[in-house]
Amino acid sequence: MNFKKHHQPFFPELAKRSFLYLFLSIMLLVYIAPVLFMVVSSFKPDARVLSDGNSLCAFLPVAASLKNYHDVFSRIHFNRILFNSLFITGMIVAGGLLINSIAGYALARLQWKGRNLVLGLILAILVIPFESIAVPLFYQFSLIGWRDSYQVQIIPFLADAFSIYLFYSFFIGMPKELEEAARIDGAGPWKTFVFIIIPNSKPVFATVAVLTFLMRWGSYLWPLMVTTGETYRPLPVAMAAFESQVKLWGDIMAFGVMMVAPILIVFLVFQKWFVKGVAASDTGRKG
Amino acid sequence: MDTIRGAKRNESRAAWIMVTPALLGLALTIALPFLIALVLSVTRYKLDTPLPVLFVGLEQFTRIFSDQSFLRALLNNLVFALVIVPVQTAAALALAMLLNRPLRVMPFFRTIFFLPVIFPMALVAIVWELIYAPGPNGLLNAFLSLVSFGNWQPVDFLNDPVWAMPAIMLLSLWQGVGFQMIIMLAGLQGIPRSLYEAAIIDGAGLWQQFFHITLPQMRNTIIFVALVTTILAFRLFDQVWILTQGGPNRATTTVIFETVRVVFKRQDVARGAAMSVVFFLVVLSITLIQHLYMKQHREVE
Numbered sequence: 001m002n003f004k005k006h007h008q009p010f011f012p013e014l015a016k017r018s019f020l021y022l023f024l025s026i027m028l029l030v031y032i033a034p035v036l037f038m039v040v041s042s043f044k045p046d047a048r049v050l051s052d053g054n055s056l057c058a059f060l061p062v063a064a065s066l067k068n069y070h071d072v073f074s075r076i077h078f079n080r081i082l083f084n085s086l087f088i089t090g091m092i093v094a095g096g097l098l099i100n101s102i103a104g105y106a107l108a109r110l111q112w113k114g115r116n117l118v119l120g121l122i123l124a125i126l127v128i129p130f131e132s133i134a135v136p137l138f139y140q141f142s143l144i145g146w147r148d149s150y151q152v153q154i155i156p157f158l159a160d161a162f163s164i165y166l167f168y169s170f171f172i173g174m175p176k177e178l179e180e181a182a183r184i185d186g187a188g189p190w191k192t193f194v195f196i197i198i199p200n201s202k203p204v205f206a207t208v209a210v211l212t213f214l215m216r217w218g219s220y221l222w223p224l225m226v227t228t229g230e231t232y233r234p235l236p237v238a239m240a241a242f243e244s245q246v247k248l249w250g251d252i253m254a255f256g257v258m259m260v261a262p263i264l265i266v267f268l269v270f271q272k273w274f275v276k277g278v279a280a281s282d283t284g285r286k287g
Numbered sequence: 288m289d290t291i292r293g294a295k296r297n298e299s300r301a302a303w304i305m306v307t308p309a310l311l312g313l314a315l316t317i318a319l320p321f322l323i324a325l326v327l328s329v330t331r332y333k334l335d336t337p338l339p340v341l342f343v344g345l346e347q348f349t350r351i352f353s354d355q356s357f358l359r360a361l362l363n364n365l366v367f368a369l370v371i372v373p374v375q376t377a378a379a380l381a382l383a384m385l386l387n388r389p390l391r392v393m394p395f396f397r398t399i400f401f402l403p404v405i406f407p408m409a410l411v412a413i414v415w416e417l418i419y420a421p422g423p424n425g426l427l428n429a430f431l432s433l434v435s436f437g438n439w440q441p442v443d444f445l446n447d448p449v450w451a452m453p454a455i456m457l458l459s460l461w462q463g464v465g466f467q468m469i470i471m472l473a474g475l476q477g478i479p480r481s482l483y484e485a486a487i488i489d490g491a492g493l494w495q496q497f498f499h500i501t502l503p504q505m506r507n508t509i510i511f512v513a514l515v516t517t518i519l520a521f522r523l524f525d526q527v528w529i530l531t532q533g534g535p536n537r538a539t540t541t542v543i544f545e546t547v548r549v550v551f552k553r554q555d556v557a558r559g560a561a562m563s564v565v566f567f568l569v570v571l572s573i574t575l576i577q578h579l580y581m582k583q584h585r586e587v588e
Binding site: 020023024027028030031032034035037038041049050051052053054055058099100102103105106107110111112113114115118121122125127128129131132133134135136137138139140142155156157158159161164188189190193214217218219220221224225235236237239240243249252253256259260263264267271274275278279 | 299319413425428
């Protein structure tokens with residue numbers, strides 16, 4: 001609190017600030033240590049990963065090499081699995097942005113009968129957690145023979161009530177004047193959406209894209225249920241399977257580093273939107 | 288007049304076309320399976336047997352509630368929630384308050400605390416499995432031995448009935464707290480600074496500011512965070528499936544774990560559906576309680 005400075009002597013302020021930094025630094029170590037441990041271990045021979053646990057060597061790249069990374073590629077089709085994750089997540093993000101944004105737009109800005117009913121339905125669906133429908137969904141897709149495929153991992157996540165709600169909340173807050181000019185020029189709802197709404201809604205598109213990416217990239221339960229082999233398996237399931245097969249910690253950590261690298265890059269580039277997205281998950285439901 | 292009516296009809300048609308893909312998707316992948324769950328839960332039906340579907344009323348539910356594993360799972364979820372919700376909510380609020388200062392290093396700290404949130408839980412679980420490695424060379428065991436000056440007896444955290452659940456809790460906390468912290472931070476930034484300035488003029492100390500401004504202003508955010516964390520606690524699955532398979536001695540089994548196990552290992556879709564229905568009712572009641580609570584307080588204000 002900067003303004004406290006005027007009321008208190010200099011020393012307690014300095015002490016308080018040192019204490020703050022000390023505490024934050026300890027927390028920083030707690031947060032950084034597992035990540036550093038993973039990265040360092042991924043470069044070490046398997047035996048050393050376990051034996052170094054009782055010394056600071058656990059966090060130092062002793063006897064480092066890229067062998068573990070080579071091993072991952074020689075033991076499994078890592079490229080294929082990475083592609084699976086990228087493809088599934090990419091399709092969900094792209095398809096989801098399209099489907100959910102137009103639905104949010106129709107609910108927020110267009111006048112039509114049934115609008116309140118549809119909005120109510122979507123809000124009701126928001127309450128249903130995925131876990132409570134995973135079993136019947138699994139059964140449903142087993143019946144039509146969709147197990148072990150891309151579509152079974154993509155289609156259930158395209159339409160998303162929460163994304164629709166985020167779009168809806170954003171669109172409803174946009175000024176009316178934006179559209180009115182377009183309407184007077186005779187543009188219909190579609191043209192207005194594409195040429196007026198989308199260019200003015202980058203924040204919500206970015207937020208939904210980032211949130212969807214985050215949720216799907218790490219999802220485990222559903223791909224675990226529907227995939228049976230490497231062919232369509234995404235990274236998290238493949239990693240857990242790899243771990244239980246090889247028990248070679250260096251290789252496993254190398255796999256982990258390669259799994260988290262893409263999302264880490266996305267995170268560092270779009271950090272602002274990650275933070276906004278998470279914050280929006282509150283303001284979205286507060287009302 | 289005609290052009291206006293025509294435009295309206297046009298708008299209405301466009302609106303229906305725009306919501307149709309989403310509605311169709313939600314109907315086929317949420318509403319339909321939800322109904323299927325309700326129907327299956329009152330039947331006896333296994334995936335791998337050619338036996339016909341039998342209507343058995345509430346038999347699945349009476350069986351579930353006399354199934355020791357499922358009861359233990361419910362209890363474990365409850366214990367997990369009772370520990371994680373207060374700890375994680377308080378930790379998130381504390382971190383957010385510490386970071387809510389206009390200092391240049393704060394975004395850096397924020398990034399670091401948020402980092403585990405982007406890690407897939409499968410990866411977090413496996414990294415922590417290595418941290419929890421048994422014996423004196425395990426990272427956590429070695430660390431505890433160091434800070435206790437050698438008085439720590441190494442523990443096999445994930446295979447010890449006492450330690451398995453706390454171990455699952457710790458890694459979940461590590462992964463999750465950044466998410467709640469960001470929500471809290473957004474809430475804190477919404478509090479008008481003038482409130483604090485007025486309090487300082489009135490001579491309020493830091494604790495008084497916290498209890499009379501921060502807490503009341505943050506009430507809805509805190510309730511929301513507590514709700515989300517409670518629901519997440521009941522959804523606990525990935526780390527349990529990967530690390531302990533519910534063991535040892537059911538110490539870490541959870542509702543979703545039992546549900547998946549029944550479907551996978553016994554092909555018992557009907558039992559799994561009944562468990563899903565129970566799970567849904569639990570989550571629904573938590574949500575309703577939170578809504579009532581939030582509404583009440585808004586009316587009071």
